[in-house]
Amino acid sequence: MDVVNQLQRQFIDYSASLHREGFLDDQFTQLQKLQDDNSPDFVVEVASLFFEDCEKLINNMARALEQQQGVDFKQVDASVHQLKGSSSSIGAMRVKDVCIAFRSFCEAQNREGCLRCLQQVTHEYSLLKNKLQTLFRLQQQILAAGGSIPVVE
Amino acid sequence: MGLKLQQSYHHSVTVKVNEQMGTKRGYTFIQANRAWLPKFFLLWVMVMAFLSTWIYKKMDADNKVRRKEVLSSMCDQRARMLQDQFSVSVNHVHALAILVSTFHYYKEPSAIDQETFAEYTARTAFERPLLSGVAYAERVVHSEREKFERQHGWTIKTMKREPSPIRDEYAPVIFSQETVSYIESLDMMSGEEDRENILRARATGKAVLTNPFRLLGSHHLGVVLTFPVYKSKLPPSPTEQERIEATAGIFASTDIYCIIVINTSNLVLLDQIQLPALLYLGGAFDVESLVENLLGQLAGNQAILVNVYDITNSSDHLIMYGHQNQDGDLALLHESKLDFGDPFRKHQMICRYHQKAPTSWTALTTAFLFFVICLLVGYILYGAAIHIVKVEDDFHEMEELKVRAEAADVAKSQFLATVSHEIRTPMNGILGMLALLLDTDLSSTQRDYAQTAQVCGKALITLINEVLDRAKIEAGKLELETVPFDLRSILDDVLSLFSEKSRNKGVELAVFVSDKVPEMVMGDPGRFRQIITNLVGNSVKFTERGHIFVKVHLAENPKPMEGPKAETCLNGGSDEDALVSGTRQFKTLSGYEAADERNSWDSFKHLVADEELQYDASVKMKAADEASQSVTLMVSVEDTGIGIPLIAQDRVFMPFMQADSSTSRNYGGTGIGLSITKCLVELMGGHISFISRPQVGSTFSFTTVFGRCKRASFSDTKKPNAEDLPSGFRGLKAVVVDGKPVRAAVTRYHLKRLGMLVEFANSIKIVASTCGKNGSSCGSKTQPDIVLVEKDSWLSGEDGGLSLRTLDRQQNGHVFKSPKMILLATNITNAELEKAKAAGFADTTIMKPLRASMVAACLQQVLGTGKKRQPGRGMLNGSSVLGSLLCGKKILVVDDNMVNRRVAAGALKKFGAAVECAESGKAALKLLQLPHSFDACFMDIQMPEMDGFEATRRIRMMESQANEKMNGGTEEGSIRTGEWHIPILAMTADVIHATYDECLKCGMDGYVSKPFEEENLYLAVSKFFKTKPISDS
Secondary structure, eight states: OHHHHHHHHHHHHHHHHHHHTTSBOHHHHHHHHHOOSSSTTHHHHHHHHHHHHHHHHHHHHHHHHHOSSOOOHHHHHHHHHHHHHHHHHHTBHHHHHHHHHHHHHHHHTOHHHHHHHHHHHHHHHHHHHHHHHHHHHHHHHHHHTTOOOOOOO | OOOOOTTSOHHHHHHHHHHHHHHHTOOOHHHHTGGGHHHHHHHHHHHHHHHHHHHHHHHHHHHHHHHHHHHHHHHHHHHHHHHHHHHHHHHHHHHHHHHHIIIIISSSSOSOOHHHHHHHHHHTGGGOTTOSEEEEEOOEEGGGHHHHHHHHTSOOBOTTSSBOOOOSEEOBEEEEOGGGGGGTTBBGGGSHHHHHHHHHHHHHOSOEEOOOEEOTTSOOEEEEEEEEOOSSOOOSSOOHHHHHHHHHHHHTTOOOEEEEEEOGGGGGGGSOSOOOOOSSSOOOOOOHHHHHHHHHHSTTTTTEEEEEEEOSSTTSOEEEESOSSOOSOSSOEEEEEEOOSOTTOOEEEEEEESSOOOOOHHHHHHHHHHHHHHHHHHHHHHHHHHHHHHHHHHHHHHHHHHHHHHHHHHHHHHHHHHHHHHHHHHHHHHHHHHHHHHHSOOOHHHHHHHHHHHHHHHHHHHHHHHHHHHHHHHHTOOOOOOEEEEHHHHHHHHHHHHHHHHHHHTOEEEEEEOTTSOSEEEEOHHHHHHHHHHHHHHHHHHOSSSEEEEEEEETTOOOOOOSOOOOOBSOSTHHHHHHHTOSOOOSSSSSSOOSOGGGSHHHHHHHHHHHHHHHHTHHHHHHHHHHSSEEEEEEEEEEOSSOOOGGGGGGTTSTTOOSSHHHHHHHOOOSOHHHHHHHHHHHTTOOEEEEEETTTEEEEEEEEEEEEOOHHHHHHSOOTTSOOOOOTTTTOEEEEEOSOHHHHHHHHHHHHHTTOEEEEESSHHHHHHHHHHHHHHTGGGTOOSEEEEEHHHHHHOTTHHHHHHHHHHHHHHSSSOOOEEEEEESSOOHHHHHHHHHHTOOSEEEESSOOHHHHHHHHHHHTOGGGTSOTTTOOTTHHHHHHHHHTTOEEEEEOSOHHHHHHHHHHHHHTTOEEEEESSHHHHHHHTOSSOOOSEEEEESOOSSSOHHHHHHHHHHHHHHHHHHHHHSOSTTOSSSSOOOOOEEEEESOOOHHHHHHHHHTTOOEEEESSOOHHHHHHHHHHHHHHHHHHHO
16 A cells, blocks of 8 residues: 555645646646546546647647748637637646737737747647656556545645 | 727827828928928019019100100290291391382382381381391492492491402492491491302392301301392292392392391290390390290290201301200200201201209109009018918927827727726636635625625726726717616615715615616616716715615606505504604604605605505516516615705716815815716716705706516526525515614615515514514414614614513513514614623624625524525535536537537536537537437537537527427427527636627527636526526426
8 A cells, every 4th residue: 555655645746746836727626526437537538638639739830830921820829729728628727828928929910929939838738748647647557556546636 | 080099009090190191281382382482472572673663664764755745846836936936027028128129229219218217127126026137238339339439428338347448349238227227338248258148148039047156246146137139020930040130130220238137136035045146246135025025925945945056067066046065954855947948058946954854753653652562462472371381380280289189098098998907807816716705604794794895896897997988988989788787786786885984974875776676677787887886976975974865766657646555564653753753853764854855755655655556466567567668767866965055056067076176175086977977877868967955965866768678588697797685585574673764665675675574663662562462363474583673763762672572582482483683773883782782682783784685694694504505605515516407417518629628528427417519510500400409508609610609699590490480380399388498608718798798699598617617617507407497387
């Protein structure tokens, strides 16, 4: 049980740090709460959906912003909006925050700003992905060790 | 001006401004050539100077021509006169010659001697005005000299008075006029001139003139006229030779010459110059008078100088008359030919003006005046142009300033918008925290405070919006919204805003809404709130004692029936009671006198009574209500403040006007509130008026028109601003103990809103006795659950405490639980509070102003914790409730975002709902083709292709078509008794008001904010899943 306990503590610490550092917010906790026996992989499922979505959107935006001239800001904006919605749904706070800034640049049709934001988004996204994957690994380890995933309040 | 700048952004404003300037700078001609104006002016002046010079010159030339003409005519006239007089003289001399030839030669002996001749010539001298004298000389040849000398007794002498030397022939003077008698016996041939003359006269047979020459002994000029007298008669046309023959033929015998001496002074008749002398000898003649006479005859003689010349020798003009060198106008002269009958001699008269041509003042003045006038005209034009330029410059400047001012105005609005937007964000945080706080376990006071804070926060946000609206009103761009709202809760909110202030002042604040006023009306809640806030705010500001009373009733209310007063007061004789109390108690809310009597109990009770009647027939009334589309409300705000001075009453509604300057000093404020209020009221289709008495109070009343709310629509869409009053008090009985009927009515109004049955009592004693009686006889049927006692009534009755206890005791004696005792107070001191607790008001004290929600909160506390957890309020066990609500429901989630969709689905599944997903509006439409089995639909708003609004609109359209069909056909096919109407909830991240309105407009039933929160979700879902069965039943 020590292993389980240790893992559980590690899990709690880790998710607490994620919250502290602003990667995740309460929405993620809400998601975790939604996960029960009926849908044991709910969070992972949603997260992978999110990653897919993110990658697609980031690619879209990067493509759209590649153009030196005549950038279709409307399209970029739509993508950012999508991304913002997804990220707020999953509780990815930092991604969401960057998205907000991103949108304002889009509205101002500032290509430079958009590119900068895109970079940030990509950065935040990859960070988050790593963190979440770590978290999920921990989860799996706990489960594999026969423990239950502690609820983080 | 075509500037339309109102709400546009600043940069667009500047762009517009530039365009404006571009088009507006269509300079006029004058403006465009402003730099040239002085040059134009100078040019004008120069042209005018030139013109006037030209005019002067032309006029001067005309003058000169005229002068010349005058000169020539004068000169000619003189020449003619001279010539005429000369020829007259010559004619006479001719006659004289004939006389001599007749009487001297043809008579033998001679009939004429010197004496006769002298006398004759003297007497006929007037005939020869030009001649100073005549003499007659005879031709004597040398051979006859001696004989001649002997005959006459003298020798022939030369001009020099010497005996004549021997010559071929002589011409001695034999007869002479007396004036020239000294030339008698002188030989005329001895003078060279005369000799030549005589010879020429003899040859031509005409009068001949000598050159003018200076006479001996004088310097005067003279001319001698010689006329031949022939002895024999000449043939009718004698040749020159014949003439000489004739003379020669008679030469020896009669060599006679007629010598005529011309007195040149007679020429001088035309002039004033000194006279010349006689032919051979100067002499004193009386010419002066002669000259004077002729001077008088001729006009203009003063003006001209006359010279007469002998121009026989064309190279050397000999002057006969006048000075050679004279002053006078040498520039202009006129020559006239003179013909004295001597073809050999030529004479000429030259006239000049005596003085130089005078300056032509007329021409000068005309030219000068012309120049001056033109100069003035030029200057006026120049001045006008300069003025136009200046005015245009000013105009452009003003225009620019105007544009700038307008831009500043826009900037101001923008600033306001930005700032209020910025304030709104933190305010949302405050409100959110308050909402959370309210969900914790709070005491009633704490709850009240928290609620008040929340309400105030909400009001603040509203006010911020109103700041924007104020600008809009000023620009006349205010638009009223039309949404259903609960009038009563708005009034409660406004009151709660001012509750703290009024409580501190000890002013009683109350609101009463007539039952006939519909629960929900269509209109603009924000504006209505603004109006009420303004009016109540004013009242609170200016009231130090007494009350502020807001009353709302139907304006179209026909005068209350004067029928039976169906008062349910326990004591109907309140009127007498008030009189008995003796002091000047007015039957108003607080007992203070109010400006407008209409609100006193006398009229108020009719209103209440009327309502009581109508209450029974409420079904009928409601049916009637549905009929009319709009409802006109009469709202009055009464206070017992300082009132408005009479002189200030007519400018109350003018902006920035307060009663007097001291008002703003004492009470603050800008005075714009009432003017805005007036605008708003008029926008709402009403009008505002007031009655005010200084030191008594003011009553502002206004009417406003609201739309009636369709019952069906608002049962589904309970507005969030219509706060849900707990329904747990339905059917409870309450007794209000209050001596003041108006106040009692207000209390009852609030309790009735909670669904309680209310009775009045004038004092506690009456309650006690009634309870006692009823309690024993009828049991719980009339047993009041709650007794609310007004502080005044409690304090005024000394026996209050006692009777309360009795009441308690009586209650305790029975099985029934005792009624809860509640004290109502505007303000209460701690000591009083203690006393109240001692007296039995252990339960609670409700602080005024009363509000339904606050009363409800207090009652919850009083009636025990069991009721505290109202289903509507208690959220802590929301999950289970939500689960029960959603369990088994089939729900459609429409969202284009995969993640969102999954999360929403997950959340709903968690509560037991069966969830289906659609990734676009179109897909949703397909799934929702009727008939379907979904119970609800969550719709994302922002979706590509077809957004949530559009999808909802289509769904609703589909439904209404189906409904029509269904209504037309049989009803058996449908499972539901109602119509097709799937609840559609919007899912949106931004929860601003506008979005919400948009949601409602397109037929949605509510919205949940993304990401899902349990409470949020519950609130949204519970509205229709709970109300549905109610409305269905």
